[in-house]
Amino acid sequence: MTSELLGRALVEEATKKSGLIWVRGTAGTQALWHVWHDGAVHLVGDGPGEQPLPGLADGGEARVTVRSKDKGGRLVAWSARVTELAPGSDAWRVAAGDLKTKRLNAPDGEAVTERWARECRLLRLDPVSVTTEFPAESQAAPPPPTPAVTRDAVPAGLPKLLLRRLGRRKK
Incomplete structure (x- = not known):
């Protein structure tokens, strides 16, 4: 029980601090920006001008790898259950509000959440299991x-030409 709680705490802390996570769905691995909210990762994408969410489907599974913010190496990996939030629901509005604060250079500024509701998917990735041991290969x-x-x-x-020019400047 203690190792499970420590694992969940590591997942939450590392994922909150990392601006980018690697998510592997059924269609491959993709680096994605996210926000951590209410014990899970929230992602927005699959719309015009937004990040692709390949192979991530409602009710499916994904594998998330979180990198260390200071060194950039793998820190923790976890399995996730994918849930698509319905546009307009309370959970969707709260998550979209948090994502909106992290979205850089949105073309429509404050109206970005309205576009997301019309054209994008908002996914929630709930942690299921955690590992801190990784294979030796990269x-x-x-x-x-x-x-x-x-x-x-x-x-x-070229090196001779550059050296000659440097020699003239020193005189």
Whole structure:
């Protein structure tokens, strides 16, 4: 019982302090901004201009990993039960109010909650089980393929040119 209470306290404290959590649903893992309210994570998304919520469905499960705010490493992971809040309900209004204070650069300012009610989903992730032990491998996903390339190698004469310019300035 004591370890369960300590685990829940760690989940709450770490998740409150972290501005970003990693959530794995049925469609993969996504970094998401959130707010901790009433013993659970609340997320808004899946609408125009908002974060995607891939594979997170009402009644489903998700895996949440919280990073340490100072070092950025994995601190705690927990399983969650996903619940979609109905727009206009008391729980939805309270959670949307908290999320509104954390939402940066909303295009519609104070009317953001009205847009969320029309076009987005607001999810609640309730902790079910906690772990602080992680696999030895990093679990980092390989970067997706991209047409972007790194720049070419530095021309051979450039270091000499730069050194000559620095030498002239010192005189």
